[in-house]
Amino acid sequence: MTDVEIKKGLAGVTVDYTAVSKVNPETNSLLYRGYPVQELAATQPFEAVAYLLWNGELPTDEQLASLRAEERKHRALADNVKAAIDLLPLEAHPMDEVRTAVSVIGASDSSGSGSVLDAAGSPEENLARSIRLYASLPAIVAYGQRRRRGQEIVPPRDDLDYAANFLWMTFGEEAEPVVVDAFNRSMTLYAEHSFNASTFTARVITSTLSDLYSAVVGAIGALKGPLHGGANEAVLHIFNEIGSAENVVPWLDKALAEKRKIMGFGHRVYKRGDSRVPTMKTALDTLIEHYDRPDVAALYDALESEFVSRKGIYPNLDYPSGPAYNLIGFDTLTFTPLFIASRVTGWTAHIMEQTASNALIRPLSAYNGPDERHIDGYVPDAAHL
Numbered sequence: 001m002t003d004v005e006i007k008k009g010l011a012g013v014t015v016d017y018t019a020v021s022k023v024n025p026e027t028n029s030l031l032y033r034g035y036p037v038q039e040l041a042a043t044q045p046f047e048a049v050a051y052l053l054w055n056g057e058l059p060t061d062e063q064l065a066s067l068r069a070e071e072r073k074h075r076a077l078a079d080n081v082k083a084a085i086d087l088l089p090l091e092a093h094p095m096d097e098v099r100t101a102v103s104v105i106g107a108s109d110s111s112g113s114g115s116v117l118d119a120a121g122s123p124e125e126n127l128a129r130s131i132r133l134y135a136s137l138p139a140i141v142a143y144g145q146r147r148r149r150g151q152e153i154v155p156p157r158d159d160l161d162y163a164a165n166f167l168w169m170t171f172g173e174e175a176e177p178v179v180v181d182a183f184n185r186s187m188t189l190y191a192e193h194s195f196n197a198s199t200f201t202a203r204v205i206t207s208t209l210s211d212l213y214s215a216v217v218g219a220i221g222a223l224k225g226p227l228h229g230g231a232n233e234a235v236l237h238i239f240n241e242i243g244s245a246e247n248v249v250p251w252l253d254k255a256l257a258e259k260r261k262i263m264g265f266g267h268r269v270y271k272r273g274d275s276r277v278p279t280m281k282t283a284l285d286t287l288i289e290h291y292d293r294p295d296v297a298a299l300y301d302a303l304e305s306e307f308v309s310r311k312g313i314y315p316n317l318d319y320p321s322g323p324a325y326n327l328i329g330f331d332t333l334t335f336t337p338l339f340i341a342s343r344v345t346g347w348t349a350h351i352m353e354q355t356a357s358n359a360l361i362r363p364l365s366a367y368n369g370p371d372e373r374h375i376d377g378y379v380p381d382a383a384h385l
């Protein structure tokens, strides 16, 4: 076997440039188009962050107003999307519901020529498609949760901006400003993270000149896994297993003895803590105070300190966001679809960047199968060829 250096999982491999975001584990920082994510989360509505990721600059008041007006055109759940979701069993995972919904939106979009030769779409078409998906996802995610709860659809409200309307459509009541602010911050923090598995999946699909919707559907499939986006849902399963802070030590003893991965901890790039965690933890702390849930704080802190002291592995963004979404009232199964609603902005920014670079992504592999051999003499199955 020739001696080649295999980089399992492409760990540590730099495969291309991107101007969308910079993840720096040395300084534990994350920049969206040059802006620290902490500043964006603290000062910008998610709409402005979406605009920044797509266009490279923060919007003027007029540009933000125009994006908000366009978003409002696509907020209502489309009939064909609702019909497709209704075909799925109630037990279907919400990530499969959202993946199906995006497929329906893509298959119904006649904005392109329809020819496979034009699948990639023009920059203008893809920006319009990106805005449409970003605007459509809240209704899809909200409907999924309400459907499972046996509740009727809540129509969107044009007097509410993105985060407040998302919560309105999900819960059928107007959320308090402190909750809207915490949710808005989470959407900004989840929006973009360079070549993570789901974004890179979207780029691979785009690199064949396939269409934006196919790339987003593939990215949703990648995000579903508990090693990636599915971790925020898995964090709540862990919290429910442990129950209370007093049970952390025995629970962790058993989990580590079984060599379980403790969801919400660790990261392929950050090795001394995820740059987004402090901002999301602050949002969680405001929610803990707002809902008067010191028990959540006790469990959160006990598990973090115990696991970090034993393994030296730090929380990632999914660790604070899971309990935050739980306090707001989202079903645990809805958590990762919330990740989609946010990350669709980062995915589509990368899809547009990859389309412009137009370089097919096709790595090499090292063969370790049987040496070359040949069919000698009679082979029974060949008789019918």
Ligand code: SDX
Pocket (backbone or CB within 6 Å): 009, 192, 193, 195, 196, 197, 226, 227, 228, 229, 231, 260, 261, 262, 263, 264, 265, 266, 267, 268, 269, 313, 316, 317, 318
């Ligand atoms: C996201 O890439 C991104 O940017 C992703 C993301 C984004 O915004 O897009 O940040 C979002 O996906 C965050 C990560 C969410 N996933 C989880 O919380 C799942 C739990 N975490 C682990 O599975 C793990 O930390 C990974 C997959 C996230 C990263 O793993 P690496 O870099 O491949 O490291 P590794 O799995 O090789 O771990 C090194 C060692 C191993 O021990 P040994 O086998 O060498 O003895 O650390 C151990 C691992 O077992 N380890 C863990 C652990 N994370 C690492 N052990 C227990 N629990 C963990 N969480």
